[in-house]
Amino acid sequence: MPGISTALTAFSYNSQVTTGLVSVSTSATTDTIETTRIGDARRTFVVGQGTTTISGEIYYDQADPCAAVMETDAQAPTSRAFSCTYSTSMTMSGNCFITSWQVTASSNDTIRASFELQTTGTVTIA
């Protein structure tokens, strides 16, 4: 049964759950290595190395402990634990470091921050 992104969707960085999560996205990609030989009718591949990246958007609030750590780390990235709970029994967790932090303010609107994280090592899915 698909989950619904309401109260159960939560994102934490350095064990700090953000209080203003607008959206979050995780992307798992795997490289491929081609092993096709001349004369083969179909291309063949073997599995290469894989990685997972995370991107998201939050309301920019320095009182939000998650935003505060991200903002500090953006100046000196360091490996932090992360956890992304999409819904009941849909959690991804592991370690990551921040690769992008962008704060945007526009006239008469709330200030938002978008971020990108690079995971390192195994991402646990539970």
Next chain:
Amino acid sequence: MSIEQAVRTMLTTGSTISLVADARVTHGYRLQDSALPAITYEVRSVETATCGASPTRVADVEVRCISELATEALAIAAQVRAASVAGTYSTIVFDAVLYQNHVLEAAQPGEGDEATPSEAVCTMTIYYRE
């Protein structure tokens, strides 16, 4: 508490809005023969903007400042703008109050012995958490 109650609390807190007595700040409508000046307000829509256990919600609020004089309606609108600030009202936390604009609707002569009063219609967006 409801967002409607919290908006009224924001408007009546303190004495920022001195041109209109608290009792004349009403939700939705006012009786045609009630005293002026007055304020009516309406929460036109509420949307959920964030995830999490205590999500931020966004309310689109319209406040109508009603007076026999256009200049007074505008003066009340200025006070409404000053009163529309972040804070905790009726246990609801207003994280941000964005005063978007106001539009003056001039008084119109009625067919009978009463004219329609002037209204300064203020629009604001409130980010809040319950």
